[in-house]
Amino acid sequence: MKRASIKDIARLANVSHSTVSRALRQSPLVNTETAEKIQRIATQSGYSPSAIARSLVNCRTNTIGVVVTNIADPFAAEVVSGIEEEANAHGYSVFLANSNANPQREVKVVQSFEERRVDGIVVMASRVGALYADMLSQIQIPIVLLNNQHPSEFGHSVRIANIDASRQAVRHLVQLGHERIGYIGDRSGHVSDSERFSGYRAALDEADIEFQPDLVVHGDGKPEGGLAAMERLLELSQPPTAVFCYNDMTAIGALKAIHAGGLRVPDDISIVGFDDLSLSEYTEPPLTTVHQPKHEMGRLAMQVLLELLTGADPEQNIRVPGELILRQSTAPRGEGKCDYSSVQKMEPAQKRRGSSFLTLKPRS
Amino acid sequence: MKRASIKDIARLANVSHSTVSRALRQSPLVNTETAEKIQRIATQSGYSPSAIARSLVNCRTNTIGVVVTNIADPFAAEVVSGIEEEANAHGYSVFLANSNANPQREVKVVQSFEERRVDGIVVMASRVGALYADMLSQIQIPIVLLNNQHPSEFGHSVRIANIDASRQAVRHLVQLGHERIGYIGDRSGHVSDSERFSGYRAALDEADIEFQPDLVVHGDGKPEGGLAAMERLLELSQPPTAVFCYNDMTAIGALKAIHAGGLRVPDDISIVGFDDLSLSEYTEPPLTTVHQPKHEMGRLAMQVLLELLTGADPEQNIRVPGELILRQSTAPRGEGKCDYSSVQKMEPAQKRRGSSFLTLKPRS
DNA sequence: ATCATTCTTGCACACGTGTTCACCCTTTTG
DNA sequence: CAAAAGGGTGAACACGTGTGCAAGAATGAT
Numbered sequence: 001m002k003r004a005s006i007k008d009i010a011r012l013a014n015v016s017h018s019t020v021s022r023a024l025r026q027s028p029l030v031n032t033e034t035a036e037k038i039q040r041i042a043t044q045s046g047y048s049p050s051a052i053a054r055s056l057v058n059c060r061t062n063t064i065g066v067v068v069t070n071i072a073d074p075f076a077a078e079v080v081s082g083i084e085e086e087a088n089a090h091g092y093s094v095f096l097a098n099s100n101a102n103p104q105r106e107v108k109v110v111q112s113f114e115e116r117r118v119d120g121i122v123v124m125a126s127r128v129g130a131l132y133a134d135m136l137s138q139i140q141i142p143i144v145l146l147n148n149q150h151p152s153e154f155g156h157s158v159r160i161a162n163i164d165a166s167r168q169a170v171r172h173l174v175q176l177g178h179e180r181i182g183y184i185g186d187r188s189g190h191v192s193d194s195e196r197f198s199g200y201r202a203a204l205d206e207a208d209i210e211f212q213p214d215l216v217v218h219g220d221g222k223p224e225g226g227l228a229a230m231e232r233l234l235e236l237s238q239p240p241t242a243v244f245c246y247n248d249m250t251a252i253g254a255l256k257a258i259h260a261g262g263l264r265v266p267d268d269i270s271i272v273g274f275d276d277l278s279l280s281e282y283t284e285p286p287l288t289t290v291h292q293p294k295h296e297m298g299r300l301a302m303q304v305l306l307e308l309l310t311g312a313d314p315e316q317n318i319r320v321p322g323e324l325i326l327r328q329s330t331a332p333r334g335e336g337k338c339d340y341s342s343v344q345k346m347e348p349a350q351k352r353r354g355s356s357f358l359t360l361k362p363r364s
Numbered sequence: 365m366k367r368a369s370i371k372d373i374a375r376l377a378n379v380s381h382s383t384v385s386r387a388l389r390q391s392p393l394v395n396t397e398t399a400e401k402i403q404r405i406a407t408q409s410g411y412s413p414s415a416i417a418r419s420l421v422n423c424r425t426n427t428i429g430v431v432v433t434n435i436a437d438p439f440a441a442e443v444v445s446g447i448e449e450e451a452n453a454h455g456y457s458v459f460l461a462n463s464n465a466n467p468q469r470e471v472k473v474v475q476s477f478e479e480r481r482v483d484g485i486v487v488m489a490s491r492v493g494a495l496y497a498d499m500l501s502q503i504q505i506p507i508v509l510l511n512n513q514h515p516s517e518f519g520h521s522v523r524i525a526n527i528d529a530s531r532q533a534v535r536h537l538v539q540l541g542h543e544r545i546g547y548i549g550d551r552s553g554h555v556s557d558s559e560r561f562s563g564y565r566a567a568l569d570e571a572d573i574e575f576q577p578d579l580v581v582h583g584d585g586k587p588e589g590g591l592a593a594m595e596r597l598l599e600l601s602q603p604p605t606a607v608f609c610y611n612d613m614t615a616i617g618a619l620k621a622i623h624a625g626g627l628r629v630p631d632d633i634s635i636v637g638f639d640d641l642s643l644s645e646y647t648e649p650p651l652t653t654v655h656q657p658k659h660e661m662g663r664l665a666m667q668v669l670l671e672l673l674t675g676a677d678p679e680q681n682i683r684v685p686g687e688l689i690l691r692q693s694t695a696p697r698g699e700g701k702c703d704y705s706s707v708q709k710m711e712p713a714q715k716r717r718g719s720s721f722l723t724l725k726p727r728s
Numbered sequence: 729a730t731c732a733t734t735c736t737t738g739c740a741c742a743c744g745t746g747t748t749c750a751c752c753c754t755t756t757t758g
Numbered sequence: 759c760a761a762a763a764g765g766g767t768g769a770a771c772a773c774g775t776g777t778g779c780a781a782g783a784a785t786g787a788t
Binding site: 048049052055056071073096111112116223253256259278282283295 | 415427430475478617
């Protein structure tokens with residue numbers, strides 16, 4: 001059995017489909033009794049209006065597309081949660097798609113959104129960025145970028161103030177008396193990475209601390225990469241007494257490497273992260289980190305999009321300030337508490353592999 | 365300027381819109397030269413076919429709806445990632461919506477999906493469950509439930525084998541010599557919770573360990589709840605030597621409570637979680653837990669949906685086995701290593717509040 | 729009674745695409 | 759040379775909904 005349309009209802013009610021359309025849309029043009037009769041028949045026959053057909057005539061789908069590198073990334077998930085909340089509050093449904101950090105796939109996904117005639121698009125951590133300017137002449141769909149990872153500014157974007165925030169974080173380490181401060185970046189060449197690195201450099205400069213290239217290593221933005229990167233720092237003849245990490249995931253890996261090496265945080269090494277994931281409060285020790293208002297940034301991006309949809313002219317490049325959250329992974333520099341040479345003698349890499357690395361994981 | 369339709373292209377190419385439609389759909393019915401000419405004009409004018417109009421005539425939107433309690437939940441996010449991957453591989457786009465664990469909202473979202481004429485729906489952790497049976501007579505849209513939280517079986521569903529998996533987990537603790545084994549559940553009345561509790565009971569029974577109600581407390585499935593619940597267990601005159609937690613989030617909170625109380629995991633207390641979140645490998649110590657193949661379960665649910673869409677008759681209630689992952693949060697029961705009475709004297713609750721609870725978080 | 733006004737309704741078209749049917753033109757076959 | 763066959767194309771309708779316009783009915787005013 002086919003699904004009921006307004007024509008079917010019109011037949012049952014002995015009226016034209018126009019009248020049904022008006023009655024169901026609470027139009028004042030239709031007689032009260034007829035309207036009630038029509039609505040009764042509609043609910044009886046389980047009628048559900050077709051948003052598809054409606055979109056065709058209205059030229060609006062009440063739909064937005066969200067592109068994300070991967071929804072399994074906790075950072076992305078929290079932002080999307082904010083976008084969805086704001087979208088839903090205004091009657092919009094959201095399409096979600098993963099780009100897997102692949103520019104080609106990102107463009108393909110956006111094109112699929114275009115075919116679906118979404119009213120607007122939010123792209124997180126875009127690898128395409130300003131290239132949308134070219135596409136924009138063809139696609140008339142407003143796009144808002146969130147933490148754009150492609151150099152050069154673009155139309156409308158929301159982003160965290162990376163440089164200020166990371167300078168603030170490293171300044172905190174300086175104030176604690178640290179001088180050998182490392183940085184674990186993200187090797188995939190994000191703009192975020194270079195900006196956070198700039199903040200790190202700026203904080204060193206203003207404290208007259210000489211920049212030492214060997215204290216800068218790179219991970220992959222995930223715990224695995226942070227762990228490996230921290231291991232390299234620990235193998236230095238003079239390891240850093242504090243490390244600023246590209247993000248919390250990296251920091252979590254670094255924590256593990258430090259513990260595996262038999263050292264303690266923050267007694268031996270201080271760690272600062274970036275993002276303030278909801279779990280970062282529960283690491284051991286709780287992580288000092290830069291808070292990104294993820295949920296709010298998602299909502300903000302959606303609000304910009306909504307303004308664009310009403311034809312308004314919202315602020316173009318919005319920078320949201322980060323906020324340093326002090327927890328227990330940072331402390332004043334220890335004074336000789338940690339004897340690095342003895343750690344060296346213990347051959348930490350080997351030791352680590354023997355203890356904490358051994359995860360019995362019998363997979364079928 | 366309006367966006368180009370096949371009629372506009374038809375005008376430019378001096379053909380009818382029918383021919384354009386055929387040419388763009390690679391129909392063999394159209395002359396090769398004309399087809400090429402049409403395709404050239406189409407790309408020149410930046411034509412993008414309207415999925416909306418297509419859906420109207422095809423009665424298929426190549427779209428599925430996914431309802432999730434909250435996408436910010438890492439478990440949900442990983443499942444959605446699997447759904448999206450499988451959906452995208454078959455040309456489907458996915459609508460995402462949060463139900464916030466609110467049954468009314470869940471129904472509302474599903475209705476909005478119906479209006480959007482999605483081809484299928486996946487609902488995670490549904491609070492409505494079998495009630496969809498009634499709606500189904502009206503909505504002819506296939507629905508697959510994933511870890512249904514409403515009692516009673518329902519049409520097509522994918523779920524983790526809670527009872528077996530949790531029995532396996534608790535059996536592991538028994539084999540390590542533990543006898544006082546606690547359970548931290550989820551107070552919100554999930555079916556998952558009662559099933560995991562059943563597995564816990566079963567493992568105790570088969571080991572002839574008497575069930576002690578005071579060793580069962582409840583959290584909220586999040587770290588906060590796990591922390592508070594673990595605090596209550598620690599305040600017992602005889603705290604458990606091992607605790608099985610409803611999920612990893614709960615376990616993470618429990619770990620924090622134990623550390624704050626000055627005890628160690630697994631030396632003093634063993635902890636087992638459930639879910640195997642990607643972060644659980646990086647807790648301190650790394651968490652022994654039951655692996656749920658989240659990504660695969662998402663893909664599986666989508667595969668069931670795809671079969672339903674082709675008119676096939678897939679298996680109805682699929683149970684996916686969990687798998688115990690051994691890491692470092694469990695160990696043989698210590699022999700008097702831990703003197704609980706001394707802990708009691710230290711007034712752990714106070715001490716905890718003084719140390720680990722103090723998170724300097726100056727919010728504006 | 730006539731006209732103006734208001735209320736109510738239906739007709740017809742539009743949105744963009746797909747598809748059936750019939751038609752024309754060319755080529756092949758008898 | 760006529761007929762059949764085949765390739766290529768356009769006209770027309772369908773999908774479900776919204777809306778401008780006109781027309782009819784009812785009511786009120788003069």
